[in-house]
Amino acid sequence: MEEKKKIATREAYGKTLAELAATDKNLVVLDADLSKSTKTADFAAVAPERFFNVGIAEQNMIGVAAGLAACGKTPFVSSFAIFAVGRAFEQIRNSVAHPQLNVKIAATHAGITVGEDGGTHQSIEDISLMRTLPNMTVVVPADAIETEQAVKALAAYQGPAYLRLGRLATPQINDENYQFKLGETVLLRPGRDIAIFACGMMVAVALEAAELLAQESISATVINVHTIKPLDIDAVVESAGLCGAAISVEEHSIYGGLGSAIAEALAENCSVPFARVGIDDKFGQSGSPDALLRAYGLTPTVIATRAKAVIARKNAK
Amino acid sequence: MSLDVVAENAKEMRRKIISMVTQAGSGHPGGSLSAADILAELYFDAMRIDPSNPKWEDRDRLILSKGHAAPALYAALALKGFFPVEELDNLRKLGSRLQGHPDMKKLPGVDMSSGSLGQGLSAANGMALAGRLDNKDYYVYVIMGDGENQEGQVWEAAMFAAHYRLDHVIAFVDHNRLQIDGLITDVMSPEPLEEKWQSFGWHVQKIDGHNLEQIAAAIAAAKQVKERPSVIIADTIKGKGVSFMENQASWHGSAPKQQQAEQALSELA
Missing domain, CATH: 3.40.50.970 (Thiamin diphosphate (ThDP)-binding fold, Pyr/PP domains)
Known part of the structure; x- marks a missing residue:
C-alpha cells in the first residue's frame, strides 16, 4: 500500500x-x-x-x-x-x-x-x-x-x-474526493463473509485486518460508521445480513459505544453472530500508544482472529 | 412605570404562585415567594422586553438559575402577557408548556432552560459575550439562590464574568437563608457572600429584596458599573407574604392543601 x-x-x-x-x-x-x-x-x-x-x-x-x-x-x-x-x-x-x-x-x-x-x-x-x-x-x-x-x-x-477526536497521528484512509454525509455509513471494502463495523482510528486498523483475512481467502466488508448517532441502521442491517456475521471495532469501552449501538440494531432487526472488539471493561494505563493498542487487543491480528471465530459460529449454524 | 403598579403585580404574582402550586399539588412556593418582588421589579419596570416578540434580539434576558422558583417566573410572564394567565393552571401537568422547571423550548418568554442549580450564571456569561460580539446593549439578569452558591460552577462562572469584564451581567442572590435541609449556614455555609463576590472581582450591593425602591435603585446602580459584573445580594424571606410559610424550610418544596391555600390567598388579598 x-x-x-x-x-x-x-x-x-x-x-x-x-x-x-x-x-x-x-x-x-x-x-x-x-x-x-x-x-x-x-x-x-x-x-x-x-x-x-x-x-x-x-x-x-x-x-x-x-x-x-x-x-x-x-x-x-x-x-x-x-x-x-x-x-x-x-x-x-x-x-x-x-x-x-x-x-x-x-x-x-x-x-x-x-x-x-x-x-x-x-x-x-x-x-x-x-x-x-x-x-x-x-x-x-x-x-x-x-x-x-x-x-x-x-x-x-x-x-x-x-x-x-484523537491525539495520535493516524493513517489517512480517504482521499480528496471523499464526501462525508452526516448519518450515512461509508462502505470502504465490499466482502461476503463478515461485516466489520469500525469508527475513528480503528477504521484503518480494520482495513488492515481485512487484508489479513483476505490472505486466508476470507472476504470481509469494512464499513466506516463515523456517525454513531443517529445510527445508519438500514445500512448496518443490510451489510450484516448479506454477510451473515458481523464484528464491531472501536477504541472505546465495549459497553455503550459503537459495539453496543450495532448490537442493538442487529438484535432488533437482523440477528447474526456478532462480536465486539474494544476495551473490555478495563481502564487504560501509561504506555506508548502502539504498546497500549497491542496490550488492549486493538490490532489487525486480534480483529482477524475474532472475526474468524464469529464466522465459525455462522458456519456452525 | 410606577412602583405602585409593580407592587400590584408582585401581589398578584404571589396569589398566582399559591393557586398554581396548590392546583399542581406540588412545586416550590417558599423560594417563589421570596423572589417575587425581584422578578416583579424586573418584568414590570426594569427589563426591556416585548411580550409580543419574545425572541426579540435586542431584549434584556433573564435566567432563573434557581429554576425551582418557576411559579414566580410563570406568574410574571403570564401577567406581562407572554401567554394566557389561564394557562397557569396547567403547571406541572403532562403536555404543559409550564414544566416543573423552566423550558425555553416550550414557553414564550423563558430565555434559558434551568433547574439544575449552578448552571444559570454560565449561560448568562455566554449571552453577555454574544451581546458584546454583536454590539448589542442588552442586559442579562440572573436569579440565583443563596444555597445555590454552594455549587462550584457558580464560582467558575463568577471568575469568568469578572475576567471578561461582563458589565452587562447583573446577578441577584435571593438571600432567604434557607435551603431544603435547613439554614444555609447549618447545611454548608456559603457566607460571607458579600466578601466572596467582592473578592471574585464583582461589584456587590446588599439590599432588602422585598423593597421595590431598593431593588430598582440597585439595578440602576448596577447599570452604571463599567468593566465589572454586578451582583445584588437581596435579603429576603422564604415564603414572604404568607404567615405560615415565612422562614420555614419545610415550604421549600411542598404544595399547600386547599384550606391552607385559602388562608394564604386571604392574607394576600
Whole structure:
C-alpha cells in the first residue's frame, strides 16, 4: 500500500476551524486551557476576538457555550474527552441537550492512544455518555480528511453534537474526493463473509485486518460508521445480513459505544453472530500508544482472529 | 412605570404562585415567594422586553438559575402577557408548556432552560459575550439562590464574568437563608457572600429584596458599573407574604392543601 502521511484528527480540527473563521462569522470557540493540545489555538490565532479561554473550568465552559448558542452563535468547545464529557456531563445534558442548543463539543485525546498520561486521562466511555442523550448527534471521524468535512458539516448543522477526536497521528484512509454525509455509513471494502463495523482510528486498523483475512481467502466488508448517532441502521442491517456475521471495532469501552449501538440494531432487526472488539471493561494505563493498542487487543491480528471465530459460529449454524 | 403598579403585580404574582402550586399539588412556593418582588421589579419596570416578540434580539434576558422558583417566573410572564394567565393552571401537568422547571423550548418568554442549580450564571456569561460580539446593549439578569452558591460552577462562572469584564451581567442572590435541609449556614455555609463576590472581582450591593425602591435603585446602580459584573445580594424571606410559610424550610418544596391555600390567598388579598 502506498505510504501516506499520518495526521491526527485534532490537527485537522484546528486547521478547519481556522479556515471556517473567515467565512462563518457566527463561529466562536471555547477551550479550557488546552488550546495548544486540542488545536483550537489555530482558530485563536486568526480570530482572537471570537476565541475564549475559560481556564480549567469545563462546567462553566459548557454553560457559556449554551448562552452563546441561545443568542445565535455557533460555539465549538474543546478539551480532552475525559474532561469535556466526563466532568461536564450534566451541564451538557441540562444546558445543551435538553434545550437543544447549537453547541458542538469537539473533544480530543479520546481513547487509550492518549498514551503515557495514563488511565486518568484516557476517555473510554465518552461515546456511551453522549449517545444516551436525546437530541445529541455523535460523530467519530476516521482520519483528517473526514474530520475536516465533519467539522464543516457540524458547523452547518443546527443542534447539539459531539465530535470525538484523537491525539495520535493516524493513517489517512480517504482521499480528496471523499464526501462525508452526516448519518450515512461509508462502505470502504465490499466482502461476503463478515461485516466489520469500525469508527475513528480503528477504521484503518480494520482495513488492515481485512487484508489479513483476505490472505486466508476470507472476504470481509469494512464499513466506516463515523456517525454513531443517529445510527445508519438500514445500512448496518443490510451489510450484516448479506454477510451473515458481523464484528464491531472501536477504541472505546465495549459497553455503550459503537459495539453496543450495532448490537442493538442487529438484535432488533437482523440477528447474526456478532462480536465486539474494544476495551473490555478495563481502564487504560501509561504506555506508548502502539504498546497500549497491542496490550488492549486493538490490532489487525486480534480483529482477524475474532472475526474468524464469529464466522465459525455462522458456519456452525 | 410606577412602583405602585409593580407592587400590584408582585401581589398578584404571589396569589398566582399559591393557586398554581396548590392546583399542581406540588412545586416550590417558599423560594417563589421570596423572589417575587425581584422578578416583579424586573418584568414590570426594569427589563426591556416585548411580550409580543419574545425572541426579540435586542431584549434584556433573564435566567432563573434557581429554576425551582418557576411559579414566580410563570406568574410574571403570564401577567406581562407572554401567554394566557389561564394557562397557569396547567403547571406541572403532562403536555404543559409550564414544566416543573423552566423550558425555553416550550414557553414564550423563558430565555434559558434551568433547574439544575449552578448552571444559570454560565449561560448568562455566554449571552453577555454574544451581546458584546454583536454590539448589542442588552442586559442579562440572573436569579440565583443563596444555597445555590454552594455549587462550584457558580464560582467558575463568577471568575469568568469578572475576567471578561461582563458589565452587562447583573446577578441577584435571593438571600432567604434557607435551603431544603435547613439554614444555609447549618447545611454548608456559603457566607460571607458579600466578601466572596467582592473578592471574585464583582461589584456587590446588599439590599432588602422585598423593597421595590431598593431593588430598582440597585439595578440602576448596577447599570452604571463599567468593566465589572454586578451582583445584588437581596435579603429576603422564604415564603414572604404568607404567615405560615415565612422562614420555614419545610415550604421549600411542598404544595399547600386547599384550606391552607385559602388562608394564604386571604392574607394576600
